[in-house]
Amino acid sequence: MALPKIVGIETELGIMVRGTTEWNPVSASSLLINAYVGSEPGGLDDRSTPIAWDFIDETPGADARDFLPPEFALPPEIETHLVNAVLTNGARYYVDHAHPEISTPECRDALSIVLYDRAAELIAIDSMEQAANALPPGQEVILYKDNSDRKGNSYGTHENYLLDRSLPFGQIINGATGHFVSRQIFTGSGKVGSELPGVGANHVPYQLTQRAEHFEEEVGLETTLKRPIINTRDEPHADSQRYRRLHVIVGDANMSQVATFLKVGTSCILFAMLEDQSVERFHLLDDPVHAMHQVSHDLTLRQPLKLEDGGTMTALEMQFDLLAQAKEWSARYGLDAVGGETVGEMILERWEQVLTGLESDPDSVAGQVDWVAKKRLIDGFRERHDCDWGDSRLRALDLQYHDLRPTKSLAARAGLETIVDETEAKSARHDPPTDTRAYFRGRCLQKFASSVVAANWDSIVFDVGDDPLRRVPMLEPARGTLEHVGSLIDESETIVELLDKLGA
Amino acid sequence: MAEREQIKKSPARRDEEDVSEVAAKSESGEKLKADLDDLLDEIDDVLETNAEDFVKSYIQKGGE
Numbered sequence: 001m002a003l004p005k006i007v008g009i010e011t012e013l014g015i016m017v018r019g020t021t022e023w024n025p026v027s028a029s030s031l032l033i034n035a036y037v038g039s040e041p042g043g044l045d046d047r048s049t050p051i052a053w054d055f056i057d058e059t060p061g062a063d064a065r066d067f068l069p070p071e072f073a074l075p076p077e078i079e080t081h082l083v084n085a086v087l088t089n090g091a092r093y094y095v096d097h098a099h100p101e102i103s104t105p106e107c108r109d110a111l112s113i114v115l116y117d118r119a120a121e122l123i124a125i126d127s128m129e130q131a132a133n134a135l136p137p138g139q140e141v142i143l144y145k146d147n148s149d150r151k152g153n154s155y156g157t158h159e160n161y162l163l164d165r166s167l168p169f170g171q172i173i174n175g176a177t178g179h180f181v182s183r184q185i186f187t188g189s190g191k192v193g194s195e196l197p198g199v200g201a202n203h204v205p206y207q208l209t210q211r212a213e214h215f216e217e218e219v220g221l222e223t224t225l226k227r228p229i230i231n232t233r234d235e236p237h238a239d240s241q242r243y244r245r246l247h248v249i250v251g252d253a254n255m256s257q258v259a260t261f262l263k264v265g266t267s268c269i270l271f272a273m274l275e276d277q278s279v280e281r282f283h284l285l286d287d288p289v290h291a292m293h294q295v296s297h298d299l300t301l302r303q304p305l306k307l308e309d310g311g312t313m314t315a316l317e318m319q320f321d322l323l324a325q326a327k328e329w330s331a332r333y334g335l336d337a338v339g340g341e342t343v344g345e346m347i348l349e350r351w352e353q354v355l356t357g358l359e360s361d362p363d364s365v366a367g368q369v370d371w372v373a374k375k376r377l378i379d380g381f382r383e384r385h386d387c388d389w390g391d392s393r394l395r396a397l398d399l400q401y402h403d404l405r406p407t408k409s410l411a412a413r414a415g416l417e418t419i420v421d422e423t424e425a426k427s428a429r430h431d432p433p434t435d436t437r438a439y440f441r442g443r444c445l446q447k448f449a450s451s452v453v454a455a456n457w458d459s460i461v462f463d464v465g466d467d468p469l470r471r472v473p474m475l476e477p478a479r480g481t482l483e484h485v486g487s488l489i490d491e492s493e494t495i496v497e498l499l500d501k502l503g504a
Numbered sequence: 505m506a507e508r509e510q511i512k513k514s515p516a517r518r519d520e521e522d523v524s525e526v527a528a529k530s531e532s533g534e535k536l537k538a539d540l541d542d543l544l545d546e547i548d549d550v551l552e553t554n555a556e557d558f559v560k561s562y563i564q565k566g567g568e
Contacts, residue, residue: 098565155567396555
């Protein structure tokens with residue numbers, strides 16, 4: 001049986017400071033995050049610095065293709081000196097390269113990830129407000145939830161999926177590549193113009209995704225240059241004998257909650273199907289990188305993609321066929337792996353609705369799919385102001401769609417459907433999910449912050465007074481939930497008491 | 505290479521639409537257009553005033 005598909009999303013945000021020319025993105029990101037963490041209720045009651053991230057098990061250079069010689073790829077560097085905090089909802093909030101980045105806590109299903117993705121947006125909004133108080137009058141830090149500055153620089157929105165270590169990596173490559181290329185028709189956030197050298201507005205005035213053009217390889221370890229469709233970083237943050245964490249770097253940041261839901265939900269289903277050996281028909285592309293660009297550039301969604309066996313399929317046909325196979329899989333194996341009947345059925349229904357809408361009339365899914373919602377604004381604006389594709393106002397509109405300030409965000413005005421409750425999302429800024437190990441992390445930070453020395457995905461280090469520091473490992477992502485440890489935490493007055501009860 | 509099945513799709517059957525459905529559709533089409541007009545008014549209000557400078561100054565370092 002497929003493992004529970006526990007998931008997380010890491011989002012790097014675009015950042016700008018207004019009101020001064022003297023700023024740099026690293027210090028602006030640090031100021032922003034420190035301003036937020038300093039204001040977060042619960043986590044900082046009696047400490048002057050945020051609870052630190054523990055880097056002990058960070059090995060981003062580990063490659064899933066263990067046959068490669070170590071000198072084959074340069075491992076990404078880890079920046080241990082920059083701001084790096086753990087939040088009481090179990091998330092990680094930090095400076096990565098020159099961007100603020102938020103990683104959601106581990107979530108049990110696609111709906112939960114939408115809630116924590118929305119919570120991450122709200123945290124970013126709070127951060128901008130807190131930062132304004134720390135800056136001289138007239139200056140402002142602005143965050144954008146996008147993936148490209150439209151000048152060739154890209155930053156990521158990475159999905160992470162818990163997979164069974166016994167699933168051969170070759171199966172993941174064969175199963176996921178076609179999905180990552182074809183799902184762009186509903187995961188794309190839209191972009192005006194092209195960032196490929198020599199491609200003008202006449203050829204690509206508007207495209208489905210922000211990310212596609214930044215991919216150059218099929219499989220690889222890199223994330224910052226020569227980006228691969230399948231990333232081989234092998235860093236499970238869990239029991240490495242049992243689990244793999246697939247690090248998916250191809251996705252766009254979505255403003256639409258339905259798009260985030262489907263991006264994660266359909267991928268969870270695919271990975272569960274692979275683990276259950278239920279993929280009957282693999283869509284092996286002849287040239288996946290070329291196909292990825294083709295799909296992003298094709299607003300008609302009708303372009304045939306060349307397959308390895310000499311045939312062709314469109315992205316829509318590939319998605320309809322994956323959906324058909326997913327229904328067969330769910331009838332046979334149920335939907336427990338993707339969070340249960342309710343969420344699983346919702347994924348299948350929404351998937352079908354969106355594909356059918358895209359096929360018959362893309363405008364009909366303007367409330368669900370970002371590239372359609374954005375295009376509707378752009379087409380309306382072009383008609384009203386009679387402007388051509390080179391007009392910088394269209395590029396401004398494209399960027400401002402992703403502006404996270406409620407007073408400026410165009411996505412917030414575009415009529416996008418919401419599927420999580422805003423009040424719950426506000427609580428999720430501070431409270432962890434109850435059904436993964438993030439619950440234990442978050443509750444310990446809420447209740448015993450002064451005893452927490454450091455934390456990371458799979459352990460927490462506690463200071464218990466005179467004794468040596470004690471590390472509590474959390475190598476099982478589905479344990480440490482409300483059900484497992486809720487009452488133990490409730491009943492413990494001190495961290496020593498809790499550790500004794502846990503037998504840690 | 506596994507064989508691929510042609511996917512059966514069920515496009516909306518236009519011949520079964522009656523007059524009231526068509527009327528409702530065109531009404532909702534008009535409402536959509538009015539909504540878009542309101543939205544465009546709002547965009548005219550909130551869109552960054554100096555679009556060219558804004559677009560030029562939006563420079564990010566690569567990340568990930």
